[in-house]
Amino acid sequence: MTGGQETSGTAGDxxxxxxxxxxxxxxTASNVTLVCDVVDGPRVVYKPVRGERPLWDFPDGTLAGREVASYLISDALGWGVIPETILREGPYGPGMVQRWVESVDNHTDRGDRLDLVDLCPVGAVPEGFCEVLRAQxxxxxxxxxIHADDPRLQRMAVLDVLLNNAxxxxxHALEGTDGQIYGVDHGICxxxxxxxRTVLWGWAGQPVDDVLLADIEKFVAALPGExxxxxxxxxxxxxxxxxxDRAGELLAAPVMPVPRTSRPIPWPAF
Incomplete structure (x- = not known):
């Protein structure tokens, strides 16, 4: 479980x-989440372990480590979905530190375009988007x-299946100014x-892309070792x-899962 100190990172920054x-x-975060600047370095998000809210179904003090583990899994797959994340000391003790993502604000920067995950009037789902559910x-x-029918976002949805993201x-899905799509907040995984539990159910029941399956196959082979x-x-x-086991099951039945519980979407959804 969470322990020790991991201080790897891009050399020199x-x-x-x-x-x-x-x-x-x-x-708006459930746990203490601080925006920090590294002195003479990058902007980061810092979540001290001592600021984690206890949960009934996850061991106390493990959320920071789960964030780091989720990054390591994304990195091992070669998908780059999660920004670089480490466990290190901060002003309030050890915690998760993650590189800040400069994200696009579609509602101001791009003339009121829809976000990756958004709401629209019923019956007015725009081209290039998937409807997840209807509500008030x-x-x-x-x-x-709705969410964008974008292969970059679909890759995130596949990663969530592997991570068992709750x-x-x-x-938690950010469109970076660099053109990439990033996922953040992986403590409950x-x-x-x-x-x-996810808002990305638009591909439920659809086949997983062969390129992603090839990456998962390599991941399964590498997992038992280093x-x-x-x-x-x-x-x-x-x-x-x-x-x-989850990775192996996805390879054996390479189809995106459908909801299995009465609460398949986190609340609030945004």
Whole structure:
């Protein structure tokens, strides 16, 4: 489980070792989430372990390690979905530190374009988007929850299946100014029991792309060796085994899953 200190990072920019200067706090986050600048280095997100809210179904003090493990898995797959994430010391003790993503604000930067995950009036799903469900907004208007039908976002959805992500909200999928799509907030992942809750259900029942399956096959082959050793400080052995089982099941039946519970979407959805 979470333990030790991981200070790797891009050489020379202080990501792993430079002092953190707190810029502000993200108040919408469930756990203490601080925006920091590394002195003479990059901007980062810092989540101290001591600021984690206890959960009934995840061991206390393990969320930071699950964020690091999720990054290591994304990196091992070669997908680059999760920004570089490490466990290191900060002003409030050890915690997860992740590179900041400069993201596009479609509602201002691009003339009111839709975000990757958004709402639209029922019956008005635009081309290039998938409808997930229909509901009512705060004013009682009928709306559709939609997400972009984008292969970059679909790759994130496949990663969530492997991670058993219990909290893929719309705000956790970011369109970077560099043209990439990034996923953040992976503390509630990698449980041994089925926990998948996501807003990315638009591909349910559809085949997984062959290119992604080839990456997963290589991942399964590599998992029992050095990769498992890198995950071991952050996950229990049973959780690493369950990760391998989920990957193997996806290879055996390469179709995106359909909801299996009465609560398939996290709340709030954004």
């Amino acid at each position: 202080g990501f792993g070792t430079g002092d953190l200067s707190v810029v502000g706090r993200i108040n 907004d705060d004013l009682g208007n009928e709306v559709s929850l 909290d893929r909200k719309g705000g 990698l449980h041994v029991e089925h926990k998948l 990769l498992a050793d890198r995950l071991a400080p952050h996950l229990a052995d049973a959780e690493i085994d369950a990760l391998g």
